[in-house]
Amino acid sequence: PADTPDAAQARARSAPAPVTDVAKLCVCDLLVAQCDINCCCDPDCSADDFSLFTTCSVPVVTGDSQLCSQKAAIYSLDVEANPPERIFKLIDQVNPSIFCIHATNYKEATYLKSPEIPTPENFDQLLDKFGGATFSAEPDLDLDTDAQNPPDANETYRYEYGVPVQTEDAFLRLPSPVVSSWCSDANPAGFLVNQATKCIRSVSVEKCDSIQALSMLFYINSSILAVNITVQSIVVQSQNGMRTSLNSSDVLRLPMVLDGLCINAVLGVNYHITHTDTGEIIEAAAAFVLGAISKEALSIEQSFEISFTQENTQPVPLSGNPGYVVGLPVRAGFRPQGYPFPAGFLFAPLALSSNKHSQLTILQSTSTQDCLAAQGARAPVLFGYNMISGCKLRITAAMKCQPLAQTLLDVLKGQSFPEYVASFGNSQAQDVLDWVPITQLHISEQIISNTLQSSCQIPVALGIEVKWTKYGSLVNPQARIVNVTATITTTTLKQLPSGRERIIPVTSSVVFTDISSPAEPSYKAWPTINIKLPFDFFYPFV
Amino acid sequence: NNSSQLSSLPLQILLYLNGIYYIFYFLATLAMIIYKSQVFSYPDDFLAPDLAVLFLMAILEVPRLYLGFKGNLTEAEAPLGLSLGLTVGSAVLCVYLLLWQTYVLWADTLLNAVLLSAYGLESGLKVMAIAAFVS
Numbered sequence: 001p002a003d004t005p006d007a008a009q010a011r012a013r014s015a016p017a018p019v020t021d022v023a024k025l026c027v028c029d030l031l032v033a034q035c036d037i038n039c040c041c042d043p044d045c046s047a048d049d050f051s052l053f054t055t056c057s058v059p060v061v062t063g064d065s066q067l068c069s070q071k072a073a074i075y076s077l078d079v080e081a082n083p084p085e086r087i088f089k090l091i092d093q094v095n096p097s098i099f100c101i102h103a104t105n106y107k108e109a110t111y112l113k114s115p116e117i118p119t120p121e122n123f124d125q126l127l128d129k130f131g132g133a134t135f136s137a138e139p140d141l142d143l144d145t146d147a148q149n150p151p152d153a154n155e156t157y158r159y160e161y162g163v164p165v166q167t168e169d170a171f172l173r174l175p176s177p178v179v180s181s182w183c184s185d186a187n188p189a190g191f192l193v194n195q196a197t198k199c200i201r202s203v204s205v206e207k208c209d210s211i212q213a214l215s216m217l218f219y220i221n222s223s224i225l226a227v228n229i230t231v232q233s234i235v236v237q238s239q240n241g242m243r244t245s246l247n248s249s250d251v252l253r254l255p256m257v258l259d260g261l262c263i264n265a266v267l268g269v270n271y272h273i274t275h276t277d278t279g280e281i282i283e284a285a286a287a288f289v290l291g292a293i294s295k296e297a298l299s300i301e302q303s304f305e306i307s308f309t310q311e312n313t314q315p316v317p318l319s320g321n322p323g324y325v326v327g328l329p330v331r332a333g334f335r336p337q338g339y340p341f342p343a344g345f346l347f348a349p350l351a352l353s354s355n356k357h358s359q360l361t362i363l364q365s366t367s368t369q370d371c372l373a374a375q376g377a378r379a380p381v382l383f384g385y386n387m388i389s390g391c392k393l394r395i396t397a398a399m400k401c402q403p404l405a406q407t408l409l410d411v412l413k414g415q416s417f418p419e420y421v422a423s424f425g426n427s428q429a430q431d432v433l434d435w436v437p438i439t440q441l442h443i444s445e446q447i448i449s450n451t452l453q454s455s456c457q458i459p460v461a462l463g464i465e466v467k468w469t470k471y472g473s474l475v476n477p478q479a480r481i482v483n484v485t486a487t488i489t490t491t492t493l494k495q496l497p498s499g500r501e502r503i504i505p506v507t508s509s510v511v512f513t514d515i516s517s518p519a520e521p522s523y524k525a526w527p528t529i530n531i532k533l534p535f536d537f538f539y540p541f542v
Numbered sequence: 543n544n545s546s547q548l549s550s551l552p553l554q555i556l557l558y559l560n561g562i563y564y565i566f567y568f569l570a571t572l573a574m575i576i577y578k579s580q581v582f583s584y585p586d587d588f589l590a591p592d593l594a595v596l597f598l599m600a601i602l603e604v605p606r607l608y609l610g611f612k613g614n615l616t617e618a619e620a621p622l623g624l625s626l627g628l629t630v631g632s633a634v635l636c637v638y639l640l641l642w643q644t645y646v647l648w649a650d651t652l653l654n655a656v657l658l659s660a661y662g663l664e665s666g667l668k669v670m671a672i673a674a675f676v677s
Contacts (some may be wrong), residue, residue: 066581097648098647098648098649099577099647099648099649100648101573101582101645101646101647102646102647102648102650102651102664103641104644104645104646105642105643105644105645105646106583106588106644106645108583162623207561217598363617
């Protein structure tokens, strides 16, 4: 019969019919028109080929074993015969279970569903259903992935750590480099995840005002679910890198071409999100750095940062929660003047200032290695990292003792050596008992002999020993600082004859010692059996 | 053997046993439908009619048995006739569950066959009882 084009098209539209006859099914028949080795069900194999087989890779082909009675094709090799020949048997396999399927009135019960072939009519509907990255097994659910429902007045959204910050249409995006250094706008910002990213964006001065990522509007356009992103400050960076802060930050500055430069292009955005302690975002602000792009520039580097602050608190970076995390700076602070020493603990909260400037720091070795020219470079003490640093001091005859000693003390201890160190990584400044005082010791290197005159002691070494212990549960011990001792070692400075110089090394070190006592597991008390007979148990007899 | 008693004893026994057997049948069939819906692919369009038939049969069974008892004991042919009509309806539903359910397991076949034979026997006895009452 002649095939009309319509019939051919109709045939092409439907998937090929599934083969259900067990005698014709062959799973190991992979090569077309060729005999597959050890495939006893292959119709391309002749009797000569069968005589060369060693075993049957597919011994039995059955339908669904849940049916009460079904056909099964059994293939085996008769190795006794010479030459070996294949035996094919078609038997009825019976399922003895009482719950076997006797009959089924549902056509697709034991077969996989044939997928719909796309046609011009159902293409759009199929694309809607299956075009996304995921689709649900239940066809009735209408998954609306695009629009987020606007919040009710009374309903509040609570975030958890890492959950993407939702905006009206999608998520708050923080452009970041993915794989290469080019900016990708698809990185969602996670709640309480402070991030700072830098990436490169390709620009051209001609299309300056049409590139969305260069305009301020792109970053403040999306409102975080009833909280608008306000512009906190605008800093304009000039061509030579100098930054000036603008007074009026409510004027939206859009990029435009001026004198062959593209001005008001966004070079950096710094988001500050304020949240409550229950996980609601109440405020969002963005600080911009705008700059100019010259005609030759093909790409610019943009930097983005997002930080989360709890409302009514000062943003203090924690060094652990609660125990110190290895590698994070040791937090330290001062007790402000005027508080009486022990009573202040009870009556007034000790406002220990714990900003970056009063961290525990040690001298940082510089390339010049000259103590007096050190210029105050200091490195923060990181928990768990033993550090040693030093410099060389050139002593000439003209140097006076006392100012030298004071200078060296400044070099070793820094401008503001703290008095207290936080015991836990998250110690708050108000909790006085969570802070450990730094014990200061002085050791003199040389025993002062009978010469009492001109015994000038200059500090040459500062050793900070931090004793810490493991605190808390056995499976998740937290590091807790118990004792901090700063030992200054001084040595006698002997007067030099004029014209002579001496070089002495000055060192400072930090050592962390683990003084945790071995853990004591505690056991629950043995259960006691509490049986009490009622008092009239032996009634007739007592 | 009192010849003035027209009530049929076999029918009474059969109705009584039918009541007990039906409770077991209902619970077993419901459990098997739940089992089938978990193990096999059982779309909602096919599950709904099967469950509807099962529950309809349960609803019909109560008046059917009550009318049967009442008619037989009071030797009245009207309730017995009504019960016969309901028996025919229940038998049709039983045939549906035997042949046209989505999945008919071997246990299903067994239970339904027993029930159908009980219905058949009952119908015969009811006809004889009605004939006895009328004449």
